[in-house]
Amino acid sequence: MKALQFIRGRLDQEAMQQLIKEHNVRLLIDASHPYAAIVTATAQDAAKAVGIPFVRFERKEVPLPDYDKLHIVVDETEAANLAGKLAKENNNHVYLTTGSKTMHIFAKSEALQDCEVWTRILPTAEVLQMMEDLNVSPKRIVAVQGPFSYDMNRIMFHDTKASVVVMKNSGLVGGADTKLQAAIDLGIHVIVIDRPRVKLECPVVSSNDEFFKLWEDTNGLR
Numbered sequence: 001m002k003a004l005q006f007i008r009g010r011l012d013q014e015a016m017q018q019l020i021k022e023h024n025v026r027l028l029i030d031a032s033h034p035y036a037a038i039v040t041a042t043a044q045d046a047a048k049a050v051g052i053p054f055v056r057f058e059r060k061e062v063p064l065p066d067y068d069k070l071h072i073v074v075d076e077t078e079a080a081n082l083a084g085k086l087a088k089e090n091n092n093h094v095y096l097t098t099g100s101k102t103m104h105i106f107a108k109s110e111a112l113q114d115c116e117v118w119t120r121i122l123p124t125a126e127v128l129q130m131m132e133d134l135n136v137s138p139k140r141i142v143a144v145q146g147p148f149s150y151d152m153n154r155i156m157f158h159d160t161k162a163s164v165v166v167m168k169n170s171g172l173v174g175g176a177d178t179k180l181q182a183a184i185d186l187g188i189h190v191i192v193i194d195r196p197r198v199k200l201e202c203p204v205v206s207s208n209d210e211f212f213k214l215w216e217d218t219n220g221l222r
Contacts, residue, residue, distance in 0.1 A: 016046035029211075031057040034170055037196035044202060054202045057211065059171030061195065062180065069189045076105040079191050083164045084111025086189045090163035092116055095156070097167045097179055098193065100127045106166075107134040118142060118160045147175030153182035164189045 011019065020028065028047040032039040040056065047054035064070060071086075073079045076098065083094045083106075096106055096119045103119060106112060119136060121127050123143035131141055142156065153175075157165060165183040169176050169192055183190045205211045 011042070013042050013046050013049070016042060017050055020046060020050050020052065025052060027053050027055070029055045029057055034059055034061075034174075034195050035168055035193075037198050040198045040200075044198075044200065048201070055211070055214070056200055056202055056204045058204055058206055059173055060206045061169045062171060062176040064169070064180075064192065065184070067184055067190070069184075069187070071189065071191045072194055073191060074194055076102045076193060077109075079166050079193050080106050080109035081111045082191055083166055084109065084113075084115055086164045086191075087112075087115045090189075091161060092163075093161045094118065094164045094166065095160055095162035096120065097165065099168075100130060103131065103136070104134060107136055116140065118156075118162065120144070120146075120156070147173070148178060150178040150182050153178050154186065157182055157186055157188065162186075162188055164191060166191045166193070168193050169195060 005023075007019070019025070028043060030040050030043040032043070044054050044056075064072070071082055073082060079098075087094050092115045094112065094115050094117045096103075096117060098106070100121045103121070106117065106119070118140045119131070120142040121131065122145055128141075128143060131138075148156075162183075165179065165188060167176060167179050167183075167190065168174070180190060180192075203214055205214055
């Protein structure tokens with residue numbers, strides 16, 4: 001078996017097709033983040049263009065409970081606007097668990113300008129520099145890598161006096177269940193950014209067992 005190769009950086013469709021050809025790829029499995037819609041669409045188009053099988057490996061969503069303070073929105077802009085509105089009706093404290101990639105939307109949102117916004121991010125130099133460039137106050141940055149337990153989420157939400165928590169439904173691996181339950185038990189508003197929907201023309205699996213069954217049923221996806 002050949003050693004694994006890791007390639008860093010973003011690829012457009014042309015670059016992805018070139019990579020497939022150079023390495024004689026016979027099957028493309030997209031296991032990117034559930035919210036990386038552009039990556040998934042690009043990978044699917046690249047596989048289709050070169051004529052190889054494509055499989056989407058995606059984490060299952062966490063079932064959302066019936067909770068009167070649960071709000072589902074389509075994107076970060078809607079989440080920021082709603083968070084600002086709900087926060088102003090309470091104590092103006094918002095806790096973001098959405099990561100750094102879309103932080104510019106929240107940092108520049110007029111709806112959140114008068115709110116105390118706490119942001120949980122990865123503790124890397126690149127991310128911290130980005131936060132500084134966005135003029136995010138260091139005292140409201142929680143730089144630590146997850147996933148986090150129910151107890152840790154509850155402590156963070158409670159200690160920051162959050163009245164609104166913003167999250168993604170990134171599945172069990174992303175700790176969506178513990179964030180959700182901690183916020184519910186504290187009786188605070190939860191805004192869930194819905195997953196982007198990519199039109200898939202391929203098999204979708206959510207576990208190793210599902211993939212191996214697919215492999216056997218399709219004779220190696222040939």
